Amino acid sequence: MSKHRFELFSDGVFAIVLTLLVLDLRVPTAHGLRALAEVWPSLLVHTGSFVLVGVFWIIHQAGLERVTTFSVAGIRWNLVALFWSTLIPFAAKNAAERPLESLGPSLMAASTGFYILSMLGLRLSVHSTLDDTPELLRWRARRFTVFLVLAVADLLAAGLSWIVPMAGYLAVAVVIGYVLIASHPADVERRMRGAVESGET
Amino acid sequence: MSKHRFELFSDGVFAIVLTLLVLDLRVPTAHGLRALAEVWPSLLVHTGSFVLVGVFWIIHQAGLERVTTFSVAGIRWNLVALFWSTLIPFAAKNAAERPLESLGPSLMAASTGFYILSMLGLRLSVHSTLDDTPELLRWRARRFTVFLVLAVADLLAAGLSWIVPMAGYLAVAVVIGYVLIASHPADVERRMRGAVESGET
Amino acid sequence: MSKHRFELFSDGVFAIVLTLLVLDLRVPTAHGLRALAEVWPSLLVHTGSFVLVGVFWIIHQAGLERVTTFSVAGIRWNLVALFWSTLIPFAAKNAAERPLESLGPSLMAASTGFYILSMLGLRLSVHSTLDDTPELLRWRARRFTVFLVLAVADLLAAGLSWIVPMAGYLAVAVVIGYVLIASHPADVERRMRGAVESGET
Amino acid sequence: MSKHRFELFSDGVFAIVLTLLVLDLRVPTAHGLRALAEVWPSLLVHTGSFVLVGVFWIIHQAGLERVTTFSVAGIRWNLVALFWSTLIPFAAKNAAERPLESLGPSLMAASTGFYILSMLGLRLSVHSTLDDTPELLRWRARRFTVFLVLAVADLLAAGLSWIVPMAGYLAVAVVIGYVLIASHPADVERRMRGAVESGET
Numbered sequence: 001m002s003k004h005r006f007e008l009f010s011d012g013v014f015a016i017v018l019t020l021l022v023l024d025l026r027v028p029t030a031h032g033l034r035a036l037a038e039v040w041p042s043l044l045v046h047t048g049s050f051v052l053v054g055v056f057w058i059i060h061q062a063g064l065e066r067v068t069t070f071s072v073a074g075i076r077w078n079l080v081a082l083f084w085s086t087l088i089p090f091a092a093k094n095a096a097e098r099p100l101e102s103l104g105p106s107l108m109a110a111s112t113g114f115y116i117l118s119m120l121g122l123r124l125s126v127h128s129t130l131d132d133t134p135e136l137l138r139w140r141a142r143r144f145t146v147f148l149v150l151a152v153a154d155l156l157a158a159g160l161s162w163i164v165p166m167a168g169y170l171a172v173a174v175v176i177g178y179v180l181i182a183s184h185p186a187d188v189e190r191r192m193r194g195a196v197e198s199g200e201t
Numbered sequence: 202m203s204k205h206r207f208e209l210f211s212d213g214v215f216a217i218v219l220t221l222l223v224l225d226l227r228v229p230t231a232h233g234l235r236a237l238a239e240v241w242p243s244l245l246v247h248t249g250s251f252v253l254v255g256v257f258w259i260i261h262q263a264g265l266e267r268v269t270t271f272s273v274a275g276i277r278w279n280l281v282a283l284f285w286s287t288l289i290p291f292a293a294k295n296a297a298e299r300p301l302e303s304l305g306p307s308l309m310a311a312s313t314g315f316y317i318l319s320m321l322g323l324r325l326s327v328h329s330t331l332d333d334t335p336e337l338l339r340w341r342a343r344r345f346t347v348f349l350v351l352a353v354a355d356l357l358a359a360g361l362s363w364i365v366p367m368a369g370y371l372a373v374a375v376v377i378g379y380v381l382i383a384s385h386p387a388d389v390e391r392r393m394r395g396a397v398e399s400g401e402t
Numbered sequence: 403m404s405k406h407r408f409e410l411f412s413d414g415v416f417a418i419v420l421t422l423l424v425l426d427l428r429v430p431t432a433h434g435l436r437a438l439a440e441v442w443p444s445l446l447v448h449t450g451s452f453v454l455v456g457v458f459w460i461i462h463q464a465g466l467e468r469v470t471t472f473s474v475a476g477i478r479w480n481l482v483a484l485f486w487s488t489l490i491p492f493a494a495k496n497a498a499e500r501p502l503e504s505l506g507p508s509l510m511a512a513s514t515g516f517y518i519l520s521m522l523g524l525r526l527s528v529h530s531t532l533d534d535t536p537e538l539l540r541w542r543a544r545r546f547t548v549f550l551v552l553a554v555a556d557l558l559a560a561g562l563s564w565i566v567p568m569a570g571y572l573a574v575a576v577v578i579g580y581v582l583i584a585s586h587p588a589d590v591e592r593r594m595r596g597a598v599e600s601g602e603t
Numbered sequence: 604m605s606k607h608r609f610e611l612f613s614d615g616v617f618a619i620v621l622t623l624l625v626l627d628l629r630v631p632t633a634h635g636l637r638a639l640a641e642v643w644p645s646l647l648v649h650t651g652s653f654v655l656v657g658v659f660w661i662i663h664q665a666g667l668e669r670v671t672t673f674s675v676a677g678i679r680w681n682l683v684a685l686f687w688s689t690l691i692p693f694a695a696k697n698a699a700e701r702p703l704e705s706l707g708p709s710l711m712a713a714s715t716g717f718y719i720l721s722m723l724g725l726r727l728s729v730h731s732t733l734d735d736t737p738e739l740l741r742w743r744a745r746r747f748t749v750f751l752v753l754a755v756a757d758l759l760a761a762g763l764s765w766i767v768p769m770a771g772y773l774a775v776a777v778v779i780g781y782v783l784i785a786s787h788p789a790d791v792e793r794r795m796r797g798a799v800e801s802g803e804t
Binding site: 203205206209210213214216217218221224273276277280283284287288290291294295298299302303304363 | 409410413414416417418420421423424425427429430433434435437438441449452456459460463467582586588589
């Protein structure tokens with residue numbers, strides 16, 4: 001199974017999910033600067049959801065960059081992952097209209113947790129061997145564990161949101177923070193390969 | 202006619218159809234866990250329609266994976282197939298708002314039946330010879346027959362839905378079950394090729 | 403300028419325009435078969451507009467299949483062509499809600515006329531020389547003239563629609579008929595090349 | 604990081620943003636030519652926003668045409684740039700419904716300014732060396748400066764719009780004019796290379 005349609009289809013879904021978020025922004029009724037005051041909370045939710053879907057895309061791109069062929073199981077895991085990402089605009093709409101109700105943050109944390117779990121399933125199904133050095137394999141295994149912990153934490157937070165809505169927002173923010181701060185596989189590879197080459201001299 | 206635009210255009214349509222389904226999810230008015238109770242029926246319809254369009258995509262991808270050039274007739278069959286897939290969000294909206302009315306399940310079964318028929322027409326128009334072994338050709342012919350039977354059953358169920366709405370839902374569920382359980386052409390090829398190679402030793 | 407982004411971007415727009423048409427289909431209020439009676443006029447408009455956008459895509463694909471690099475002027479002509487295709491969902495919405503008002507058919511015919519003109523401009527800007535035989539070049543020149551006549555006829559019909567709304571629908575139907583019946587460049591090339599090769603023997 | 608997904612994802616977003624603009628066009632209630640009179644202001648806003656997003660696409664395509672690999676920083680800059688382009692449909696909706704309110708033009712100018720700044724950040728992060736001649740490098744540096752000035756002007760105009768709404772529209776029009784009139788990198792390269800080759804003879 002070639003990579004081309006896999007990426008085509010997934011990126012189509014991500015691009016649309018990202019853009020649908022804007023459909024719920026409404027023209028304010030107030031005038032002058034008060035119009036900005038009326039509109040900024042939904043702009044903030046739009047920005048947050050955009051960043052979350054952007055992080056989903058980075059996880060997808062980083063995880064599959066070095067993979068070139070996919071098994072049939074991989075196709076199914078990918079569809080499951082895309083399913084969870086299509087729920088984000090609905091979760092965001094709930095969070096924008098009723099930020100302190102449990103449904104919005106709970107759905108957001110649950111979608112994020114299940115998205116990460118599906119990506120880990122997809123990752124296990126591709127058996128990429130490639131030309132990875134032992135260091136890289138160790139790094140990848142550690143990254144896999146961190147994502148597993150993050151996913152479980154998000155699912156717990158999705159349940160906890162029904163008591164404390166803030167839990168859902170917090171768990172999603174932790175995932176965003178980790179993906180934006182942690183090293184990207186491409187960086188790690190370059191760094192490690194550089195180290196190996198210097199070491200050989 | 203090259204494969205590139207064929208896939209680009211089709212995957213664009215599938216990706217949008219998948220994502221449009223979420224636009225009809227409405228923010229509930231109830232509070233706490235009752236909000237979840239209010240929203241879960243439409244979430245269920247969303248999930249079901251997502252799986253159906255995902256199955257449409259798998260049929261498209263699996264059927265055309267080994268094909269590299271398309272005739273002019275193929276382009277037209279593909280447009281007809283895409284047309285039926287664009288009706289799914291409307292059928293799903295009907296099923297979500299009025300699940301026991303005939304229109305929703307009938308339209309869903311009819312779209313699925315005509316989609317499969319168009320894909321069979323597309324498949325016949327591409328004359329892929331490739332390097333198929335006789336076993337593979339036999340397997341492909343059997344798969345073609347199964348899909349033909351499924352398509353006819355779905356069209357009959359689309360008519361029957363006007364008396365028993367459940368018929369439409371059932372016929373669509375059978376297609377989903379078959380595609381998810383049956384072997385993917387890529388698996389079969391690998392297995393058969395493996396058998397041939399072992400046999401040669 | 404390479405072909406890749408050109409096709410990516412254009413097919414993205416076509417795929418979305420095709421799919422947006424379905425957003426205007428409304429769940430009927432009548433029961434049983436009367437629900438079908440209520441919904442079929444908008445299903446018919448959806449089908450007609452789908453076919454029209456499908457024809458736009460075929461014109462785009464057939465015209466640029468053998469072209470591999472684009473000038474800067476080509477990019478601008480393409481954006482103009484895509485602009486006219488984005489107006490089709492709006493023209494279709496007008497035609498569906500008020501079929502005998504002039505605005506719908508006039509906008510549909512005008513968009514079709516200007517779309518074809520932009521595609522002819524795009525075609526002139528790419529200077530494809532390729533390996534065309536004199537017969538093929540003559541065939542292409544004749545096809546160019548037919549499209550020019552069709553475009554002018556559609557623009558005239560767009561004006562006439564303000565007196566006789568039917569004129570717009572008719573002019574668009576003629577374009578659809580021509581594109582679906584006329585030979586596709588890929589067919590003509592194969593046939594002519596075949597003739598040349600047979601003639602050389 | 605390869606170019607493929609980069610372009611796939613970005614073009615998906617641009618294609619959807621372009622097409623979403625049409626969703627806000629409403630079927631007029633007046634009859635005959637008065638329907639056209641009722642609809643033309645929103646058609647004008649649609650056209651203007653289409654041209655603006657088209658210009659965003661040209662900036663993206665022209666800036667990254669010769670680049671083949673992207674750093675991790677590049678991915679993030681690109682997401683930021685896409686974010687600003689998703690705000691255009693909302694800014695356009697504001698401008699269409701309340702053209703003399705500050706919010707629409709201010710948001711439009713701010714999005715344009717920040718989009719250009721993100722593209723400059725993306726451009727700085729890719730370190731394209733390629734086979735550029737010194738003249739080309741000088742030309743690129745000059746172009747970079749012009750875009751920086753345009754971006755700053757748009758951000759100032761976004762602030763000024765709260766006093767004089769026209770400022771926002773004007774600043775965006777200047778960007779559109781510059782991109783459509785100024786030379787495209789592909790043209791400049793060809794011209795300079797031609798000059799070098801002639802000079803060598």
